Every structure is written in C-alpha cells, then in structure tokens.
Amino acid sequence: MIRKSFLSMLGLFVASNVRADWALNMPKGVTDLSAETYGLHMMVFWWCVAIGLLVFGVMIISLVLHRKSRGAKAADFSHSMTAEIIWTAIPVVILLVMAVPAAETMVKLEDSRDPDISIVITAYQWKWHYKYQDEDIEFYSSLARPSLEARRKQSGIDPNAVDNYLLDVDRPVVVPRGAKVRLLLTSNDVVHSWWVPDLAIKKDAVPGIVNEAWFKVNEAGTYRGQCAELCGKDHGYMPIVVEVVEPDAFQAWVDTRKESAEQVASTQ
Amino acid sequence: MTTAVADAHDSHDEHGPAKGIGRWLFSTNHKDIGTMYLVFSLTMFFIGGAMALVIRSELAVPGLQFVHPEFFNSMTTMHALIMVFGAVMPAFVGLANWMIPLMIGAPDMALPRMNNWSFWILPVAFGILLSTLLMPGGAPASGWTMYPPLVLQTGDAFPFLIFSVHLMGISSIMGAINVIVTIINMRAPEMTLLRMPMFVWTWLITAYLLIAVMPVLAGAVTMLLTDQFFGTSFFLAAGGGDPVMFQHIFWFFGHPEVYIMILPAFGVVSEIIPTFARKKLFGHDSMVYAAASIAFLSFIVWAHHMFTVGMPLTGQMFFMFATMLIAVPTGVKVFNWVATMWRGAMTFETPMLFSLAFVFLFTIGGFSGLMLAIAPADIQYHDTYFVVAHFHYVLVPGSVFAIMAGAYYWLPKWTGHMYNEKLGKLHFWTSTIFVNLTFFPMHFLGLAGMPRRIPDYSTQFTDFNTIASIGAIGFGLSQLLFVGVVLSAWKGSKATDRVWEGSHGLEWTVPSPAPYHTWETPPKARVAGEAFE
Numbered sequence: 001m002i003r004k005s006f007l008s009m010l011g012l013f014v015a016s017n018v019r020a021d022w023a024l025n026m027p028k029g030v031t032d033l034s035a036e037t038y039g040l041h042m043m044v045f046w047w048c049v050a051i052g053l054l055v056f057g058v059m060i061i062s063l064v065l066h067r068k069s070r071g072a073k074a075a076d077f078s079h080s081m082t083a084e085i086i087w088t089a090i091p092v093v094i095l096l097v098m099a100v101p102a103a104e105t106m107v108k109l110e111d112s113r114d115p116d117i118s119i120v121i122t123a124y125q126w127k128w129h130y131k132y133q134d135e136d137i138e139f140y141s142s143l144a145r146p147s148l149e150a151r152r153k154q155s156g157i158d159p160n161a162v163d164n165y166l167l168d169v170d171r172p173v174v175v176p177r178g179a180k181v182r183l184l185l186t187s188n189d190v191v192h193s194w195w196v197p198d199l200a201i202k203k204d205a206v207p208g209i210v211n212e213a214w215f216k217v218n219e220a221g222t223y224r225g226q227c228a229e230l231c232g233k234d235h236g237y238m239p240i241v242v243e244v245v246e247p248d249a250f251q252a253w254v255d256t257r258k259e260s261a262e263q264v265a266s267t268q
Numbered sequence: 269m270t271t272a273v274a275d276a277h278d279s280h281d282e283h284g285p286a287k288g289i290g291r292w293l294f295s296t297n298h299k300d301i302g303t304m305y306l307v308f309s310l311t312m313f314f315i316g317g318a319m320a321l322v323i324r325s326e327l328a329v330p331g332l333q334f335v336h337p338e339f340f341n342s343m344t345t346m347h348a349l350i351m352v353f354g355a356v357m358p359a360f361v362g363l364a365n366w367m368i369p370l371m372i373g374a375p376d377m378a379l380p381r382m383n384n385w386s387f388w389i390l391p392v393a394f395g396i397l398l399s400t401l402l403m404p405g406g407a408p409a410s411g412w413t414m415y416p417p418l419v420l421q422t423g424d425a426f427p428f429l430i431f432s433v434h435l436m437g438i439s440s441i442m443g444a445i446n447v448i449v450t451i452i453n454m455r456a457p458e459m460t461l462l463r464m465p466m467f468v469w470t471w472l473i474t475a476y477l478l479i480a481v482m483p484v485l486a487g488a489v490t491m492l493l494t495d496q497f498f499g500t501s502f503f504l505a506a507g508g509g510d511p512v513m514f515q516h517i518f519w520f521f522g523h524p525e526v527y528i529m530i531l532p533a534f535g536v537v538s539e540i541i542p543t544f545a546r547k548k549l550f551g552h553d554s555m556v557y558a559a560a561s562i563a564f565l566s567f568i569v570w571a572h573h574m575f576t577v578g579m580p581l582t583g584q585m586f587f588m589f590a591t592m593l594i595a596v597p598t599g600v601k602v603f604n605w606v607a608t609m610w611r612g613a614m615t616f617e618t619p620m621l622f623s624l625a626f627v628f629l630f631t632i633g634g635f636s637g638l639m640l641a642i643a644p645a646d647i648q649y650h651d652t653y654f655v656v657a658h659f660h661y662v663l664v665p666g667s668v669f670a671i672m673a674g675a676y677y678w679l680p681k682w683t684g685h686m687y688n689e690k691l692g693k694l695h696f697w698t699s700t701i702f703v704n705l706t707f708f709p710m711h712f713l714g715l716a717g718m719p720r721r722i723p724d725y726s727t728q729f730t731d732f733n734t735i736a737s738i739g740a741i742g743f744g745l746s747q748l749l750f751v752g753v754v755l756s757a758w759k760g761s762k763a764t765d766r767v768w769e770g771s772h773g774l775e776w777t778v779p780s781p782a783p784y785h786t787w788e789t790p791p792k793a794r795v796a797g798e799a800f801e
Contacts, residue, residue, distance in 0.1 A: 022731060023716035026648055033644075041645040048635035056628065059606050063624070068546070068613040075611035078548035087603040088596060095592045098642065103585060105644040110581045151332060151724060159330040160727050167726045190418040191511060193576055193651060197717040202576045202647050206512060207417060208505020211578035228576075228651040228719045230411045232418060233337040236722030 027197050030217050030244075034200030036105045044098055051094075112214040115182030119173065123185070123192035123205035123227070126234035130173045133184075137257045143237045144168035151237060167224040172241035176250035177220045185211045190232060196225030196240055204229055217244040284784055293388075296380035297784065298365045301387050303682070305362030306675070308390060310751075312354030313668075315398070317744050319347040324706075328737035330727050340723035341409035342401070348412035352529070353436045354394050356663065359671045360532040361386075361443045364471050367678060368447065370775035370782060371465050373456030373791040378449040379442075386442035393435035400425035411721060413522070414489065416503040416514050420496050430493045437482040444478035447471055456774070456790045462553060465773050469556050470535030473563045477524045477531075480567075485521040488514060512577055519570035527566045530630075530662060531559055533670030534601055537623045539773070540677050541605055544620035545612030546770040551604040558597035558604075565594050575646045584643050591641035595634070602631055617768070618692035622673035625665055625700050633661030636711065651721075654714025660707045665700070672699070672750065679754070680763035684781030688756035695753055698746035705739030 028038045066072045118133040127142035143151070147166050150157035159165040175181050185194055187205040194213075195202040203213040217223075225240040245253065285291045285300065295301055322343045326334050335343070365383065369376055377383045400407040405423010408414070414429070422429065451472045455464070464472075491502040492514070501507025503514045534555075542549045549555065571579060571587040579587075605627050614620070636658040640646050649655055672695075679687050709732035714720075718729045725733065763780040778786045 022712075023728060024712045026715040027717070037644050037648055040642055041639065041648065044639045044642050044645065048638060052631065052635060055602060055606060055631065059609065059624075059627065062606065062609045062612075063614065066545075066609065066612050066614055068615045072611070072613040074546040074613040076547075077550075077611075079551050079553070080607075083603075083607065084551055084554045084600065088600060091596050091599045095595060099589060099592060102588065102642045102644055106584060106588070107581065109644055109647070110584075153332040153336060155331070157331075159724075165330065165727050166724060190421070191415055195651075195719070197648060200644075200648055202650055204577045206505075206578065208510065209512065209578060225717070226719060226722075230341070230415075230418065230651075230721045232421065233341060233409070235341070236337065236719075236724050 029198040029200050030219055030221065030223065031199055031215050032218070033105065033109060033215070034198060036108070037200045040102055040105060043101070047094060047098065112182050112212045114180065115214060116179035117175065118182045118184060119175075120184045120186075121194055121205065123187040123189075123194070123231070123238075125189050125232050126227075126238040128173075128194070128238065128240060129188075132254075135254055135258070137254065137261070139171050139257075141169045141171045141173065141241070143239060144170050147237075147239075164224065166237065167226065167239045167241070169239055169241045172222070172243045174243045174245060174250060174253050175217070176247040177217055177244050178247065179250075180214060180216045183213045183215075185213065191229050192227050192231045192238070193229035194225075194240060195228040196223050196242055198223040199225075199242065202228055217242075220244050220246060294384065296376070296384050298369050298377045298380070298383065299682075299782065299784065301377075301383050302362045302365030302367075304387050305358045305365060305390075308387070309355050309359035309362055309671075312350050312358070312394065313747070316347050316350035316355055317747065319343045319350065321740060321744050323347065324737040324740035326723055327725070327733050329734060330725055330730055332724050335723070337723045338406055338409055341411075341721065342407040344721055345408045345411055346397070346401070349397060349408075349433075350394070351663075352412065352525070353433075353440075354390070356529050356667050356671070357440060358390060360471075360474070360529075360667075361440075363467075363532065363536065363671070363674050363678075364443075364447055366682065367775060368450060368468055368471060369454070370681075370778060370786060371468055371773055372451065372454060372459060373774050373787045374450060374454035375785065375787050377446050378454055379446045382442050383446055386439045386446065389435050389439040389442075393432045393439065396428050396435070397432040400428050403428070413515075413518060414492065415518075416492060416495065416511050419492060420504075426496060427493065430489045433489050434486055437486045440478050441482045444475035444482075447475040448479070451475075456787075462556065465535075466538035466549060466552065466555055467532070467535035470531040470538070470559050473559050474528050474531045477528050477563055477566065481521040481524045481528075484517060485525075488517040488521065491517075512574075515574050515577060516571065519573045520567075522573065523570040524563070524566040526659075526662075527562055529667050531563065533626070533630075533667045534559060536670045536674040536677075537605065537626050540619045540623040540673055541608050541627075542772060543677070543768050543770040544617060544623075545609050545614050547608060547612040548772075549604070550607035550610075551600075554600060555604055558600040561597040562594060565590060565597070569594065572641060572643075572646070575643050576650050588641060588643040592638065595638050595641075598634055602627060602634070615769075617676075618687075618689060618696055619673045619677035621693065621696045622669045622676065625696070626669045626673065629661055629665030629669070629700075629703070633658055633666055636661065649714060651719055652714035653710040653718045653720055656720050657707050657710035657714060660710070664707065665703050669699070669703075672696075675750075676753075677768075678775075679757050680760075680767045681775060681778075681780050681782055683757040683760075684763055684779075685757045685760035686763050686767075687753045687760055691749060691753050691756055695746060695749040698749065699743060702739045702742035702746055706736050706743055707739075709733075709735045709739075 026038055026041050028035055120131040122129040127140050129140050131138035146162045147168055150159055150162045185203050185205040187207045192205040193202055194205060199215045201213050201215055203211050221244055223242045227235055227238040326340055403424040408422050408425050408429045410419040494500040495502055495504055501509035503509045503511050538549055569591045572591040640649055676692055713729055713732045718725055765779050766776045774791055
C-alpha cells in the first residue's frame with residue numbers, strides 16, 4: 001500500500017517533469033555581451049572545479065590514509081614557510097588570469113555611447129513604464145491577465161496550465177534586431193531592478209537617479225525576465241517581456257502605435 | 269547542562285551560584301552568561317527555522333497556497349534578522365563567554381556586570397522584534413537589508429524595527445568590548461599574543477570588527493528613523509537625498525558583519541581539527557595573519573553587493589579586484605586546515621565530522637563567492653537564488669556547523685558528561701545530507717533565472733524548489749536531534765578532564781564539568797606554556 005502510493009507520487013513527479021526543463025546553468029543569452037558573461041562564468045567555474053578537485057582530493061586522501069584506525073601515527077611538522085608562500089602566490093596568479101578578461105567585459109558593458117534607440121524605463125509598484133525617446137510612444141507594461149488570475153492565493157487555477165506563468169505581460173517592449181538599444185532607468189517609488197537573463201542586463205531603477213544600460217540582440221525572439229530587487233508585496237509579479245523583431249516589423253509596430261495614439265487623441 | 273555545571277564541583281566554593289531565578293537574572297559569571305547566550309541562540313535558531321519552513325512550504329510548488337505575499341516578505345525579513353542577530357552572533361558570543369576565560373587562564377570576563385547587561389538586552393530586543401508580527405501593517409517586510417524607500421513603507425512596526433536593531437547593536441558592542449578587554453588584559457603569564465589559541469585570536473579580530481561597524485549600522489537606521497518621522501531626507505530623492513547612500517552605509521557595516529559571523533567559526537574549527545588529527549595546527553601564525561587580512565579586506569569590498577546599482581566603472585573595477593583578493597587569505601586558511609590533517613592520526617567523533625563538513629562545504633560557499641566577485645557575471649547572479657545558495661552555504665554548513673562542532677566539542681567540559689555519540693553522528697549525517705539537498709539546487713535555480721524574495725515562481729523552476737523544500741523540512745527536523753544530544757549529556761558517562769585524547773589548551777586542564785569559578789589564580793607559566801605549545 002505504502003509502496004503503491006509512493007510509486008504513484010513518483011509517477012506524478014515524473015509527469016510534472018515533462019514540462020520542466022531542469023535548467024542547471026546560466027543561459028548563453030542572445031547578445032555578444034551575454035555570451036561573454038557566460039564565458040566568464042564558465043571560466044571561473046572551471047577554475048573552481050580544478051581547485052576543488054585538488055583541495056578536496058588531498059583532503060580525501062588524507063581522510064582515508066591518515067586515520068588512527070589504520071594505525072597512522074601523527075607526524076610532528078606544524079609549519080612551513082615555503083608552503084605558505086606557494087599557496088599564497090599561486091592563487092594570486094590565478095586571480096590575475098581571471099581579472100583581466102572580467103575587466104575587459106566590464107568596460108564593454110558600461111559603454112552605452114551612440115545608441116540607435118533609447119527607451120526610458122520608469123519602475124512603479126508594480127509595473128514598468130516604457131517611453132521611446134524619439135518616437136513619442138509610451139505605455140505601461142504589467143502582468144498578463146491569465147497569470148494575474150492564477151497567482152491569487154488558492155486561485156484553483158493550475159499554474160502549469162498558464163502559458164509563461166508570471167513571466168508574461170499585457171504589452172511587451174518591442175525593439176528592432178541588430179540595433180543598439182540604450183535603456184535609461186529610473187523609478188517612481190522604491191528601488192526596482194530590470195533584469196532579462198538572455199540580455200545579461202540587470203540594472204537597478206532608483207528614484208532620483210537615471211541609470212544606463214544597453215544591449216544589441218542578434219536574433220529575433222521573445223525574451224523574458226522580471227524585477228530583481230525586492231520592491232514590496234507584488235515584487236514577484238512585475239515581469240518583463242522584450243520582443244526583438246526585424247527592423248521593418250519594428251517600423252510597422254511604431255506606425256500602428258502612433259496611429260492608435262492619434263486616434264485616441266482625436267476622439268478625446 | 270547548567271545544573272550539572274553548578275552542583276558538581278563547587279560545594280567547597282563559598283561563591284557558588286545564587287539560588288533560583290536570581291542566579292540567571294543577576295549573573296555575572298561568564299559560564300552562566302555563556303550558557304544563557306547559547307540557550308537563547310538555540311531558541312532563536314528554532315524560531316528563525318520555523319520561519320524558513322513557512323518560506324519553503326510556500327515555495328514547494330508554484331502558485332500561492334499558504335500565505336499572502338506581504339506575509340511571505342515578512343518571513344524572509346524576520347528569518348534573516350533572527351538568524352543573523354539572534355542565532356549565529358549570540359551563539360559565538362556564548363562560546364566566547366564560556367571558553368575565552370578558560371582558554372587564556374582568566375577567572376572571568378573583564379567586565380562581568382556589562383556582560384550580564386549585554387545578554388539581557390537581547391531577549392528584550394527580540395521580544396520587540398517578534399512583537400511586530402502582531403502589529404497593524406505586519407512585521408517588517410523590506411528584507412533584512414532595510415533599503416529605503418521601501419522600508420519606509422513599513423507599518424506600525426517601523427520604529428520597533430529600528431529600536432530592536434539599536435538594541436542588538438548595543439548588545440554586540442558591549443560584548444565586543446568585553447572580549448577585547450578580557451583578551452588584552454587577562455591572559456595568563458607567558459601567554460603572548462602569538463601563543464593564543466586560534467579561537468581566541470579570531471574572536472579578538474571579530475570583536476574589533478564589531479566595534480568598528482555596529483555603530484555604522486546604528487547610524488544608518490537612525491537616519492531611516494529621522495527620514496520617517498522628523499522630516500529629514502538623507503535617503504529620499506524628493507528632498508535631495510540619495511537612496512543609494514543607504515546601501516553604501518549599510519554594506520559598509522554588512523560586509524564586515526559577514527566575517528563577524530565566520531571568523532569565530534574559523535577559530536572553532538582550528539581548535540577541533542588539531543585535536544582529532546592529533547597534530548598541531550599547521551601554520552598557526554599565518555592563520556592569524558590570514559584572519560587579520562580577511563578582516564582588513566572586509567572594510568574595502570562592501571560595494572560588491574551593489575554592482576547593479578549604477579556605480580562608475582572605476583568603482584566597479586576597484587570593488588571587483590578587492591573582493592577577488594579575499595580568496596587569497598581564505599585559501600590560506602583552507603590549505604592550512606588540510607595540512608593539519610595531512611599525516612595526522614585522525615578519528616571521527618561528532619565535533620570532527622562537523623568540522624570536516626565545514627571545511628568541504630564552506631569551501632563550496634567560498635567558490636561561489638569567488639564567482640560572485642566577477643562583476644560582469646555578478647550582474648547575472650545578483651539578487652537570484654545563486655546568491656541565496658552562496659550565503660546559506662557559508663552560513664549554515666559554515667557558521668552553524670562550526671557552532672554545532674564547538675557545542676559537541678566542549679559539551680563534556682560544560683556538563684561533565686559525554687553526550688550520546690551515536691545520536692550525535694546521526695544528527696551530523698542527517699544535517700549534512702539535508703543541508704545540501706536544501707541549498708545545492710538553489711545554485712541551479714539562480715543560474716536559470718529565479719530571483720530571490722519572491723513568493724511564487726514560473727513553472728520551470730518547480731522541480732528544484734520542491735527538492736529544496738523537502739531538504740529544508742528534513743534539515744529542520746534533524747535539529748531536534750541536537751536537543752536530544754544536549755539532554756543525553758546529563759545521563760552520559762562521566763567525562764575526564766581532558767575529554768579527548770588529542771585535546772590541547774588550558775581549558776582541558778580544569779575539571780569536567782568546569783567548576784563555577786576557574787583560574788582564580790592564573791595557571792603556572794610552565795603548565796600554561798605546555799598547554800599553549
């Protein structure tokens with residue numbers, strides 16, 4: 001009986017995994033800099049693995065061989081200047097090897113000069129406001145209706161039945177492929193943080209301060225993220241969706257946005 | 269454990285403990301105060317742990333099942349404040365109270381009445397903090413980092429939060445002053461600074477960190493208070509203030525605070541590994557210099573908590589390089605522990621098992637710390653579960669395991685009885701398995717894009733969250749075994765004075781249980797000299 005219910009639980013677990021992807025690692029992302037960031041992450045990771053194998057390896061050998069139950073007698077040594085110098089100097093060299101490429105990437109991340117388009121992002125509790133600087137387009141972007149209904153406490157709606165649960169918005173931000181997009185971030189109330197993992201951008205939106213970030217996406221697609229700085233009760237419910245489209249599709253989107261904006265203006 | 273300490277050896281002593289509750293309320297005895305700190309810490313560990321289980325239950329599957337988002341945020345905030353200021357720090361102060369006088373041959377702490385006060389402030393501070401759970405607007409929910417402007421949206425709890433943080437700070441500062449004065453003035457003759465045991469050394473350095481940064485925290489929260497109630501605009505952009513300035517001040521406290529919670533752990537482990545390897549601590553002096561270097565560096569790395577906040581490039585570069593440097597002295601520590609084990613004659617009693625797990629798992633936390641130092645990568649890691657995994661690895665199998673190791677190591681000295689070794693080992697293995705089950709999957713969640721401090725998540729994060737929640741419940745239940753072990757020390761076999769075959773240091777030359785008063789005359793230089801070496 002117990003075994004049977006255990007097996008059925010296991011079955012449920014496996015079934016639920018059909019949807020899940022067991023993602024283990026940072027995404028490589030879709031910009032040159034997100035790929036560089038991923039590269040840095042992996043480089044440091046492999047250094048850590050190598051150092052870990054060495055240190056843990058020596059430790060495990062010691063734990064196996066140098067135990068009293070095997071008749072080991074404790075040696076008498078308790079210091080060695082040579083050893084201390086070696087294991088101080090070698091890590092310094094390894095750190096230099098890591099620091100150089102990290103600094104290079106850092107410089108590129110901060111270079112938001114000569115953008116093709118600029119978008120002012122203003123964070124609110126709990127939604128984002130986007131304003132295209134040269135296009136007279138602005139709109140709010142908040143959690144999409146299906147997620148909004150399912151997120152309520154004991155809503156009775158299975159989150160697995162909602163597409164992109166908690167990561168979908170009513171109005172995505174649309175940008176052209178291949179353009180250098182500069183983001184100017186600020187906040188209307190508390191500190192928020194605009195994060196899209198595939199773009200490797202996470203930048204705080206701070207009231208009274210305008211922060212800059214930039215990205216240039218090489219392939220069209222939809223990229224999702226969410227607020228990364230605790231901003232109150234609905235912090236978990238202010239997602240970001242960036243739609244990267246071909247340049248002519250972007251122009252068409254801009255035109256329709258303007259037309260609808262004019263219609264709204266003329267009817268008022 | 270306390271009664272055993274009291275009644276066994278002090279019948280010949282005119283200055284035995286007072287009777288009844290007065291013994292505890294008015295105590296100026298470092299052993300009694302140490303015991304109170306430790307019991308208080310364990311209580312807070314269970315309260316903070318219960319809050320962690322609320323968090324993990326809500327996160328076990330997607331959707332909102334048990335709590336509202338506001339209350340979820342209160343739980344993450346209170347869990348952190350209680351664990352940091354109520355569980356980990358008081359546990360180390362408790363160990364310091366009990367062991368530093370015994371280890372340096374001093375009759376008590378230098379300032380015994382202040383010692384009493386610094387303890388008794390704590391139940392008041394945490395009583396106030398916990399009472400905010402019942403206040404209109406709920407308990408603080410802005411994260412333990414208390415960033416403005418969000419923290420200014422706290423309800424009636426706000427001034428109580430500030431006041432309780434002030435009290436915790438006062439308690440810590442007084443405790444730190446006491447430790448410094450005791451160590452500097454009350455060492456046995458012949459015990460030069462460099463002959464001090466590592467636990468004493470790391471605590472001396474920790475105490476300096478405490479008196480350097482706790483006033484900074486007090487200043488920061490006082491500015492929050494005046495921004496809220498007295499019309500100032502230190503952190504309010506609308507009045508010309510700067511919200512980011514709070515983050516700078518907070519982390520100038522916050523980063524040394526991290527080492528306040530780990531340096532005494534280094535000390536405990538540095539006492540235990542030599543005992544069970546039956547070999548002297550390798551590189552004692554370089555261990556001291558490494559701890560001091562870590563303490564120095566802790567003051568110049570704070571803004572690595574703020575790589576996404578919009579700092580100038582040069583600032584980011586400086587904080588990245590300075591942070592990476594910390595890996596060097598930390599590496600020296602780990603290498604020296606391994607060298608201590610090398611060609612020793614090891615046995616694996618519970619304190620040693622916890623210490624070994626500390627070395628393995630703290631090092632994993634150190635690796636993720638190195639990864640977090642790399643500023644461009646940190647932009648991806650920042651405020652995700654990767655960070656949650658990192659700091660829980662250094663705090664739970666780091667600090668908490670070291671506290672457990674220390675408790676097992678010195679329990680026979682405190683109570684005069686051996687604890688139940690089988691139960692201790694069971695506690696160790698369940699803790700170690702479940703702690704990894706809880707926190708290892710969080711690395712994956714963070715890398716895959718799950719932010720921290722959210723009550724609900726997108727469905728691709730389900731599996732690892734479920735595993736972490738199962739691990740958390742297992743870890744929580746395992747800690748009940750520890751209570752069983754402590755109780756078992758009342759019935760266990762009589763402990764010898766030395767307790768462990770390889771024990772070293774002055775604390776093992778006094779009887780078990782340690783009499784109510786020890787070292788009324790300082791240990792003879794020869795005895796002491798042998799014990800130090």
